[in-house]
Amino acid sequence: MNWLTNAAHTRWLEAEADSLLAFASGALTDEGFGYLDGEGRPxxxxxxxxxxxxxxxxxxxxxxxxxxxxxxxMVDHGVRALAEHFHDKEHGGWYAQVGPDGPIDSTKAAYAHAFVILAASSAAAAGRPGGKELLAEALTVSLERFWRDEDGMVVESYDAGFTRLEDYRGVNANMHTVEAYLAAADVTGDDAWLERATRITKRVVDDFARNNDWRIPEHFDADWKPLPDYNMDHPADPFRPAGATIGHWFEWSRLTLHARAAWQLRGVSPEDWMLDGAQALFDLAVTEGWDVDGADGFVYTVDFTGKPLVTERMHWVVTEALGAAAALYRVTEDPNLPAWYQLWWEYAAVHLIDEEGGSWIHELDSDNEPSATVWNGKPDIYHAIQATLIPRLPLTPPIAPALAQGLLDKV
Structure with missing residues (x-):
């Protein structure tokens, strides 16, 4: 049975999405949405x-x-919170973290600002008040502060006043910028964002990944020279882990296929590196990530020989594996992909989906028992809810615009 074409499985995905939304409703705070603990409390x-x-x-x-x-x-509450609590009215951009008394962390990071673009794109696609205006401002900030045309990449982070730029450069922030730019391209109708997303993707996939046996280096200095030993003394960092990150290989695989499909929809023949890279990243993530230490599940990171480095299992890695499998199947119809897809949903159901407490357990140890080495609690539902929708949608347009166009279950 192919779950990727099975109507009963589709109904299960819909029920799981509803369960996730119900859990997330407990995140509401005066300043926006809180970081949820294991029981769904901010x-x-x-x-x-x-x-x-x-x-x-x-x-x-x-x-x-x-x-x-x-x-x-809930969308309207979040958009207002960005304007009233997160927005830096003096310097522009949005604070990294706020509380009842104002900013807790006033830095300005490309990673979080990419999610402002994604949130605004989705709010605009849903026709919510302020969505288009928020998107226009977020794109302006991204272009003026973070995008570097000479690099074809975004820089990492600044202080509150955008006066001190961090020397570090990271692939994670660029990956989520690709996701955001792809959404913005469809919502705004401006293909310049698709072009920028593709430039980032090509450099990461066809250069960094290809030239490192597909193990993507994550960390670089200000001149984009790789830092292979970065954070080796703190390898289990949630945002900048040491080594190469298995889940990001799946994520880049899927994002490359989204960009490829977007160009095809516009009548542009995709370049060979796009499908080649997406396939290579997917294959290596399975080979070096899944069940490599004697137990089911994906390890978090590996070193640059492919040896497991941090063996905790992150829920988001499974969601990205599911999304990448579905995306690659749309392109190749490889008969092996439905089996992987089914196996990973089985793993999620047995080990990750918390039927009693709600949402997904965010981290397991190497014995598939709950752990908190990297993540505490269940902060948000972003990865999990996307895993319930990507298999039901075409590769382009992105998720929110596709839903707005009535493309759900019309692949």
Missing amino acids: VPAEGSHLWVTCRMIHSFALGALLGRPGSAT
Whole structure:
């Protein structure tokens, strides 16, 4: 049985999306959306993070586009929170973290600002008030502060006043910028964002990945020279882990296929590196990530010989494996992909989906028992809800615009 074409499985995906939205509704705070603990309660000490709030806006915008009552109100709350609590009215951009008394972390990072673009794109696609205006401002900030045309990449982070730029350059921030730019291209109708997304993707996939046996280096200095030993003394960092990150190989595989499909839709023949790179990244992620240490699950990171480095299992890696399998199947119809897709949903159901507490357990140890080495709690539902929708949608347009165009289950 091929679950990727099975109507009963589609109904299960829909029910899982509804369950995730119900869990996320507990994240509402005065300043936006809180970081949720394992029971779905905001952690007061965390305040509201920009990346969490934007991911929740995006997720509830998907809920609104799915016709789920109450979701639109959550989107509107998040958009207002960005304007009233996160927005830096003096210097522009949005604070990284806020609380009842104002900014907790006033830095300005490309990673979180990419999620402002994604949230705004989804809010605009859902027709929510302020979505288009937020998107226009977010794109202006990204272009003026983070994008570097000479590199074809974005820089990492600044202080609050955009006066001090961090010397570090990272692939993670660029990956989510690709996701954001792809969404913005469809919502705005401006293909310049698709071109920028493709430039980033080509450099990462056809240069960094290809020239490192497809193990993507994540960390670089200001001149884009790789830092292979970065964070080796703190390898399990949630945003900048040491070594190469298995889940990102799946994510880049899928994003490359989204960009490829976007160009095809516009009548442009895709370049060979796009499918070649997507396939190579997917294959290596399976080979070096899945069941490599005696237990089911994907290890978090490997070193640059492919040896497991951090063996904890992250829920988001499984969601990205599912999305990449579905995306690659749309292109290749490889008969092996449905089996992987089914196996990984089985793993998610047995080990990750928390039927009693709600949402997904975000981290497991190498014995598939709950762990908190990298992540505490269940901060948001972004990765999981996308895993319930990507198999039901075409590769282009992106998720929110596709839902707005009525393309759900019309692959």
